[in-house]
Each structure stands twice: as C-alpha cells, then as structure tokens.
Amino acid sequence: MNTIFIDIYRPIAILMIAAVCFAISPLVMAWVWSKKFSPRKPGPVKNATYECGLESKGAALIHFKPEYYLYAIVFLIFDVEAIFLLPFAVAFSGLSVGASIAMLIFLLLLVEGLIWTWQKGVLTWV
C-alpha cells in the first residue's frame, strides 16, 4: 500500500519542485547577473539613508511612546462592553444572582477604566 501511495504522489512532488525552481531561477539569475555585471559605484551619499533627499539626522532606532494602550482601553470600554451588554440584557431575566454580580463587577472594572481615561483627558477632542 505504501509503495502505491508514493507512486501516486511522485509526479506531483516532481512537478512542485520544478515549479519552485522555475519561479526561483530568474531571481537567482538576476542576482548573479547583478553581482557580476552591475556597475557598482558606492559612495557616502549613495549609501546614506534615503530621507527624500534630506540628510538624515540622529539614530533611527529610538524609543518613542505611542500611548496606544489608551486607544485599547477606550476600545474596550465603548466596543467590547457594548458587545457583552447586549446578550447580558437579553438574558437578564433568566440569570442567576451570581451571574448578575459577575457581570456587574465586569462593568464596574470598565467604568473604572472610563473614569481613569476621562481624568487623563483622552476623551477631550483636541
């Protein structure tokens, strides 16, 4: 049985290898051609970082603070909360006391986040 399996898939495997070679060979040829024939003329300006013609200043790898966590919190409050609130409201009459308390704690945590972001001035537009 094993030999039949190999016999069936051998042509496919060969075709796949051929296809990959067919795709890669022009790239390899172009690479070899560029290594061999391209007129390399490196220079300090040519090798400099491309900054739309301006001289680059300082290091590119610096830390900066995007403060993206604020967007994440606001997204959590206004989008995820709404998604959870709808099933909560639909199933409200059939819920046990424990489930209601758990949901209210969840809401309380999000409200706390809302108050915190509000105090930070995130909700102020410009």
Added chain:
Amino acid sequence: MDPELKNELSRQGIFTTTLEELYNWGRKSSVWPLTFGLACCAIEMIATTMARYDLARFGAEIFRPSPRQADLMIVAGTVTKKMAPQVVRLYNQMPEPKYVIAMGACAISGGPFKQGYNVLKGIDRYIPVDVHIPGCPPRPEALMDAFITLQKKIATQHLTGVDRPRHLNPDAPSEFIVPEFGAHDLEPPKNLKLWHITSNSSPKIPSTADNNEPGKD
C-alpha cells in the same frame, strides 16, 4: 557585422544582433523615472504618464518612489536654491546607469524666475543633464520627444572603449558635489567640473559630464 549583410539576413528571416545592441535595447526599453516633481512642469509630466499620452509605450511605465530603483530623473520645475542640495542628493542616491532630463525653462536656466533671489539658474550647474527640453511648461509631446532622444542616446552607447558611458567606466564619478547652504549663496555656487563657460561674450552651450553627446538644447 556588415549592416548590409545584417539587412539581407533579416529579410531572409534570420535575426542577428550584437551583445551591445541587445544590452542597450534592454536598457532603453525599461527606463524607470523617479517620482519627482518640483513645480508646474510636474503636472505636464503627470499628464505624459497618463492614458492620453501614455509614456508607458516607451517602457517608462513605472515611476519609482525611491531613487534606489530609478534610472531617470526628470527635473520638472523650478529648482530653488533651498531645494538644489536635495535634488543633487537624490541624484547621487540613484544607482548607475542614471540619466537626467531637465524639463522646462526653469530647470534649464531658471526660466522666468531667473532673477529671483532663491532660484538656481539651471540644474546643470550641479548634475550632468542628458536632455534639455525648453518650454514653459513643455507639452507632453516635448517630454516624449526628450524621452525618445534619451533612448536614442542610450542605444548608441558603447560597452567598451574610451567613449563608453559613465556607469561602465570605473574611474568616472557616480556622485557629484552636494552644495551646502552658505551665508549668501550655495557653496559652491556651481560644480566647476560640470559647468564650463569660457567668457560671456561668446556664450557656449554648457557641456554635460558624458562627453559622448552634447545633448539636445
């Protein structure tokens, strides 16, 4: 090969070529310009690339947004002295072989703004220009004519010999002086290796760095 023999062979259905011809044919048919416009001439340049004039017919369909992938710089518009160092730096960052078309009166000489305090009087003061197109702005047909002129120039370049193009000559420079911002003017105000004027009484067309063709003025 004797051109008559070649002609005869092609009539019989046998196509012959030389490596030089093939190489130049490949190069001239895929000249990719740099996406780069400075003023109103850039609008005509954009029009040239669009469907009505369609520069893609000549192999210049892709305007590359990075000098690393571009072959041709179309200096389209007024070059201010504040912009000139950036233009030269972009040109320097292009890989060889690279060509320059100075499009419009401003790029050639400063044009109508020549006497302005911040206008460079021709980009050929800093970089070698292959084709000059007059006009204010030149029509798309003029830009296409310049492009075909450039293609003809590429087609006649020899791979070997004294008059081989700059990119095949290891001694020829690939980078040109980037002017510095000075207290009163750019420093230096012109690249003397590119810009030769003997005297003003007998004005001469400024020669370009590639001495194999004077260019179209």
Added chain:
Amino acid sequence: MNLEKIKSDIEAAVPGCNVQIVVNGSPSGQHSLLLERQHVFEIAKFLQDDSELHLDYCSNVTGVDWLDTETSEKVKVQRLVDGVEQEVEEIRKTRSPGYLEAVYHLYSMEKKHGPLVLRQRTENRTDQINLPSLTPIWRSAEFQEREIFDLYGIIFEGHPDLRRILMWDEFEDHPMRKDYIEPNDYEYEPTPHDAVLEKSMQH
C-alpha cells in the same frame, strides 16, 4: 469704514496713544492707520474685541522697505556777495532716515467689513528693527510675520516661532530689502539685457 471714527475710537480706548492716518493718494484710496510701537498690542486687542469693529481676521501681513530719502528745496537766503548783501537762492537738502514697515490687513468675518490697514514702522533700517508681533492676537499672522522676518529682517517680539521660512537657516541676508545684493551667478547669458546684461558683463 470711517477711518476718522476708528482713529478717535482707538484714541478713546487706549489712552495716550497717537494714531496717524496715512493717506493713500491712488484711485483705490485705501488709507491706513500708522500706529506707535508701544501701543500696537493694546490697539490690536481693542480692534479685535470691540463689538462694533470686531476685526477677527488678519488676511495679510506685508513688509515694506523704505530707504533713506533726500528731499531738496530751494530757499532764498540773504548773503554777502562781493561785499553787498544779496538775496541768493540756495538748495537745502533734508535727509529723512529710512525704516522698515509691517502692514496688516484686517477684516471682520462676523461684521463682513474691511479691510482696515494698519502700519507699524521700525526706528531705522539697521539696528532698531524690532516690532511687536501681532501673532498672539491674530494667529494667521504667524507665517507671514516669519516671512517678513526672513525677507526684510524685522524682528517681531513676542512671536512664538520666529525662524526663517523661505530661505535656509544659515542664510544671513534679507532678499527683499532694497539694498540687497544678490550673488552674481549670471555667467551664462545667451540674451542678456538691462540689469542682467550689467551683471553678466562683470564675468
């Protein structure tokens, strides 16, 4: 807009200020108010806040360079000529120093009137070239005052970001001043004439 009335309003609102009307003799007849430096800021604030004028929009700020002017007039003087007292005509020259000027064009978007043209002048053209900036009052003046600083060299005190805007930072001249000497790069002139011919002949 009645300039006389605005002038008296300003003088009533800002005590101790001296406002002059600069008459424009051209057909447009766009007269303007010349303000003193020490009161400009208060006057501008008044013009913006006044309920009747409410000039809330500064559309244009321009610089003007006025060179030193020399006026000569003929005066008859009694003088001893060859021992006899005679009346002789003499030419007297008076030199008035030049100055730099900043001109503001104000409009009111709300009241739909304008323009009111304000002028303020520096003491001279060389060392006392400071003027109060009106950018804190009209934000639209920011870039235009920067441009005047760049091209005329007027230093606006109180401007939030006074840097060159058109020329590079290392540049030292002020190109729109009338005595600016541009670098002579007219080496190659196929068809020179007039000023360009003179410059190209120097090469």
